[in-house]
Amino acid sequence: MPADDAIRDARPRAAATLPSRAEDFPRWYQEVVARAELAENGPVRGTMVIRPWGYEIWERLQAAIDERIKAAGAHNAYFPLFIPEALMRLEAEHVEGFDPELWVVTHGGGRKLEEPVVVRPTSETVINHFFAKWVQSHRDLPLIVNQWCNVVRWELRPRLFLRTTEFLWQEGHTAHVDEADARAFALRILTDVYRDAMEEVAAVPVLIGHKTARERFAGAVRTWTCEAMMGDGKALQMGTSHELGVNFSKPFGIQYADAAGSLRYVWQTSWGASTRLIGALIMAHGDDFGLRLPPALAPVEVVVLCVREDDQVHRVASQLAEDLRRAGRRVHLDDRTDTGFGRRSVDWELKGVPVRVEVGPRDLARGEVTLVTRHTRTKEPVALGAVAGAVERICRGAAAELRAEALAFREGRTASVTSLAEVAEPGATGFARIPWRAVGEHGELELAAGALSVRCLQRADGGLAAPGEPDDALVAVVGRSY
Amino acid sequence: MPADDAIRDARPRAAATLPSRAEDFPRWYQEVVARAELAENGPVRGTMVIRPWGYEIWERLQAAIDERIKAAGAHNAYFPLFIPEALMRLEAEHVEGFDPELWVVTHGGGRKLEEPVVVRPTSETVINHFFAKWVQSHRDLPLIVNQWCNVVRWELRPRLFLRTTEFLWQEGHTAHVDEADARAFALRILTDVYRDAMEEVAAVPVLIGHKTARERFAGAVRTWTCEAMMGDGKALQMGTSHELGVNFSKPFGIQYADAAGSLRYVWQTSWGASTRLIGALIMAHGDDFGLRLPPALAPVEVVVLCVREDDQVHRVASQLAEDLRRAGRRVHLDDRTDTGFGRRSVDWELKGVPVRVEVGPRDLARGEVTLVTRHTRTKEPVALGAVAGAVERICRGAAAELRAEALAFREGRTASVTSLAEVAEPGATGFARIPWRAVGEHGELELAAGALSVRCLQRADGGLAAPGEPDDALVAVVGRSY
Missing domain, CATH: 3.30.110 (Translation Initiation Factor IF3)
Structure with missing residues (x-):
């Protein structure tokens, strides 16, 4: 047995420490989140710390969604975290839906506030308060704004990424001349932004449709949704796009003068997707060895590992890393040979890095390295000169393969x-x-x-x-x- | 007088409506913020709505700072908005400094909370709570994290962008093996991130130095700062980088085992820059006609205006806009000829768009358009074929000219x-x-x-x-x- 392989086989098996998905899916999820250093619980119940590895995935998801939102005509803006209670109460169904979830600030600057303020659970109320000022004429429409922010909701059973007291999201809010224009826009967000980002970037296939009256957003006339199947067969709501009709424009008084000068209420939409999508990525693609990331979302696409301390190993590994970086990939060189190769290898697998290039002295003697494809867990010896091409092939194909696998799982x-x-x-x-x-x-x-x-x-x-x-x-x- | 010029001269003069800076600088500032649609007051006192034009400037500043922070070795992460009061109170000077500014949540989920939570005014306390878990060995150092988030502080005299109850910022937090490493990093952030972004991107020259004991951050041993002179001669603190010594690592118990196995306290830094920088841009570069934006931060670098309704005007303007876009510029075509040219022209000037290309029938008859450089307010007739080159020249030179002007002003x-x-x-x-x-x-x-x-x-x-x-x-x- 060549020395490199002996080292590899001596590595602790992830399966020995990570519970299998079949055995205990919730515990598997919890362990992946913790051990891949994605997130952990904050000191206030239900809050969350998103650690760098998790946050970089979010930054990439965010960029993909943001690009699509802007292409749909939205401009980003920022509205206040604090909403006066009175404003929150203007739309009856909305307040009824959110009332039990509110966090309330009663003191500021060392004194009791005259009116308590709500920490935003969503921003329909504060945004529509401004839409009422900004919309005057049909020329001001459609008005399409989006914000990336934190929102806060009381959670009875919090779970990292999936249901947290505080989460990060984008919330889009629009005003249109009529129902048809509002509906067309809500659907455009559903398909061109959410479905497209989820399927093409996150490689998670989604079903699209609308919610029943029982399940729809508090204050909406219709809620459109993207739903995906997770690895335990359960459904995760990935993003929703609401038609709000005139439910908010009437209580908030958002009217425009049409071409003939008559005053009309605007028709509205709102839509959101959140850090919950990181939970979806974990549960849709993860296997018993940890996370599997589509390359487009991976903080590191390729990790080049020095199997052991050796001058030539280090030289070749550094050169390969440099070559792959030049080819445009995000590459990490792992030369921490004072930590066991097995442990490092399991960690990168757990963190879902799409490709590992393992550089060891025995392989090098044959002019080869070992390539490991994360999503299939296949290992192949590859000649040094062929590494760049093989990495490209894996990176280009991974998302489609992950998506096809998830789709087949759902259909099955x-x-x-x-x-x-x-x-x-x-x-x-x-x-x-x-x-x-x-x-x-x-x-x-x-x-x-x-x-x-x-x-x-x-x-x-x-x-x-x-x-x-x-x-x-x-x-x-x-x-x-x- | 050619017709185009007649239309131009008929336009309302911005000076007639915007107060001059010499006359009333604070009112000038307030008016620019409002009329350039940068921001407005939120419904809760001291809070702020950042409108799309203001927010896009922020996105560009953010990208410039984020790129430099990452180049310095930081990873982004996210820590909770809510901090338990007890955690906030661990470092004596820190809590003393921030106590009068805190906003406190006392109710959640319809009930009184067992322990009140503070809405973060800054995140040293909650982040160091986690650093204590994450730092074990010298191999974990330096630990360098950054977060982009909102923070909330009680403000007695709020002012849009400059001093608001809620603002957006980045806050970096680091842990190092010793004082020298911490100091070197604090200085690297000061010069390579803040000074560089402010001078090279925002074109605002800054003085760097450290604060006196009286002025330094609550909990710091030394606060390094970038200070700029605004258009009224007053100083604005643009960004600060703090050496925290072991002031937080002791009460929070952040220790590492050095190579010999001895436990030592980490030496720390924290550093932040905020949406206040938008205020700096307005006040450092603005003139009596409104905002003047360095092209790198302008949501629109070039606006192509149709002076009046005319087929040829529209055709040429569209073509010019398309050509400039292809050359890589952010271009807006303003063909709203149902609104007076004068009004539109004043608006773009107010919003600080670096270059205006005015396309009118008389100029076109001579094969020309009129180019207006915002920061110098010079107008020049330019042959159609020379527009692209002239726009490039203006865009490439604008930041250096704005910076030189601000520097000369400060020196004077x-x-x-x-x-x-x-x-x-x-x-x-x-x-x-x-x-x-x-x-x-x-x-x-x-x-x-x-x-x-x-x-x-x-x-x-x-x-x-x-x-x-x-x-x-x-x-x-x-x-x-x-």
Whole structure:
């Protein structure tokens, strides 16, 4: 057995320490988050520290979403964290939905405040307060703003990334001349921003559709959603785009003068996606050895590891790292040979780095290094001169392969049924597709009793309901949700 | 008089509506912020809405600073908004400094909290709580993290961008093996990140030095600062880099095992720059006609204006805009000919767009357009074929010219004096440079009575104090401050 391999086989097996997903998915998730140094709990219950490795993934997701939001015509802005309680209470359904989740500041500058202020759980109210000033004429429309910020909501059962007291997100808010323009924009965000970023960048396939009345956003007339299946068969809501109708423009008085000079209420949308997407990445792609990252989101795309202390090893590894950097990849050279190779190797695997290039003296004697593809866990000896090409091939193909794998997994765990009684079985391990007329509002209550819910409504072909199309003609996707 | 010029001369003069800086600088500032649509007051006292034009300037500043911070070796992360009161109280000087400024949450989820939480005014305490867990060995050092976030401080006299209850900033926090390494890093941030971004990107010349004990950050052993002169001769603190010594590592218990296995306290730094820099841009470069933006920070570098409705005008303007975009510039085509040309022209001037290309039928008949350089307000007829070259020339030269102008202004308003009695006169309109031994702590109190303060201490040649160099050998820069 060549020496390099002996060192490799001596490495601690991740499987020995990370619980398997099949055995205990929640604990597996928790361990991956902790051991890949993605995040940890903050000192105030439910809050979260996003550590550098997790945050850099977020920065990349953020850039992908931001680019698409701007292409849709939005401008970024920033609105205050603190919202006067009175403003928060202007839209009845909205306040009813958010009231139990509010965090309230009562003291400032050493004194009791005259009016308590709410720490924003979402910004419809404060933003619409300004829209009322900014919108005067039809020429001011559409008005499309987005903000990247933190929001805070009381959480009974917090879970890192998935449900935290404080999270980071973007929230877009728009005003349009009429219902058709608002709907078209809400759908554009759903498909061109969210679905596209999730599928093309995060490599997570999503179902799109709209929420039932029970599940929609407090204050919306229709909530469009992207839903993905996680590795345990449960559903995660990845991003939502709401049609708000005139629910906010009426209480906030957002009116414009049309071309004829008549005053009309604007039609609005709002839409958001959050750090929850990091949880989705972990759970959609992770395996029993840790995280698997699509290269576009990986803080490091290629790690070049020196297997052991050796001059030639170090020289070749440095050169390979430099060459790969020049080829435009994000590369890390791991030459910490005072730490065991096995431990370092397991760590990089856990952190989901797409490609490892292992440089050891025995391989080098044959003019080779060992390439390890994270998402397939395949190892291959590669001649030194062929490393750059092989890395490119892996990096270019990884996202499509991860996406195809996730899609096949979802399809394999989705069953079509016709009656409510048949939902429980497929619903226990994945999704059930069932005609909405076989569920209805009463059926939703029954599903909820079994910890199931309608994730979205869509056409039988997976398409979105057309304007005016009754829900009765649609299919409900039912599953357990995060 | 050609028709185009007649239209131009008919435009409302900005000077007629914007107060002049000489007349009322504070009102001029307020008006520029409002009318260039940079920001406005939020509904909770002292909070701020950053509007798209202001926010895009911030995004560009942020990118410039972030790039430099990362080049210095920092990784971005995110720490919670909410800090338990008890944690906030661990470092005595720190809490004493911040106590009067705190906003406190007492209720969450509909109930009174068991322990009140503070909305972060800065994050030393919560970050060091985690550093204590993360730092074990000398191999974990230096630990360099940065976060972009919002912070909240009670403000008695809020002013948009300059002093707001909530503002956006980055705060970096580091841990080092010893004092020398911490100091070197604090200085690297001061010069390679802050001074470089401010001078090279924002085109605002800064003085660097350290604060007197009276002016330094609560909890620091030394505060390094960048100070700039605004258009009214007052000083603005642009960014600070603090040496924290072991002031936080002791109460927070941040220790590492050195190579010999002995436990030692880490030496720390923290450093921040905020949305206040937008205020600096306005006040350092603005003139009586509004904002003047260095091209690198301008949301739009070139606006191509159709002087009036005309097919050929529109065709040529569109083509020019397209050509300039292809050359890599951020270009806006203003073809809203239903709004008067004069009004639009004044608006773009107010918003500080570096170059205007005015396309009118008379100029076109001569194969020309009119180019207006914002920072000099010069107009020149330019042949169509020469527009791209002329725009490049203006855009490449603008920052250096703005910087030189600001530097000349500062030098013109700085006087060297030798006694405290001589400070008042130059201090009333700019800076006085005076040997620190002629001021001293008692002198600082006297200065404060006259609304003056020591902005920084530096060597006579403008350099930074060397390690161990006594303050007595240094020069104090005295001025009125924002």
